Amino acid sequence: MNHQRRDTLKAGGGLGVLGLLAAAGMIKPEMANAAWNQTAFEAKNMDAAFAAFSAGKPAESADVVITAPDIAENGAVVPVGVVSKLPKTEQIVIMIEKNPNMVAATFNLPEGTVADVQTRVKMGQTSDVYAMVKADGKFYMAKKEVKVTLGGCGG
Incomplete structure (x- = not known):
């Protein structure tokens, strides 16, 4: 486990690094927004979600791979x-x-970054999980159904 994040937060005296930078006026809420x-x-x-990022529904691509469980026993913490x-993933x-x-x-990826992200999401019910990738100015996607036995969004 990487303890660097924890040590950094401890050094921030409870505010954290971003809190200190905001308090010092070095970053503003507009920057986050x-x-x-x-x-x-x-x-x-x-x-509508696709249109908010791109000009329409992205093309499906075998070069975009989703890793998620077929069945999630707890929708509150589903690893995805x-x-x-794809080259030049942004x-x-x-x-x-x-x-x-x-x-x-x-996730916005700087140039030269390996395009491999992991996170945990909440799922209220069985649903398709979509991964949309912007690479070299074009949009691609993949989807996978995840069955949820116990909802995580208040269910």
Whole structure:
């Protein structure tokens, strides 16, 4: 386990590094909101969520691979990973179709970064999990159904 994050937070005296930078006026709330895609977060269907990022539904690609369990016993903590084998991957977005807010995570990747992300998401019910990848200015996607036996979004 990487203890560097924990040590950094301890050194921040409870505020954390970002809290200290904000308190010092070095970062402003507007900087955090610049990466916020409110249209995508508030989308009511997958087509609207895709449109908030791209010009329409992305093409399906075998070069975008989702790793997630076929059956999640607890929807509150579902491990999801996405690997993009596409060159010049710039962004990876994980979306859960039947969640109240479909966009679960967005990762902006600097040039030269290995396009392999892992996270845990909440799922309220059985749903398709989508991975959308922006690579070289174009959008691609993959999807996988995850069955949830115990809902994680208040269920």
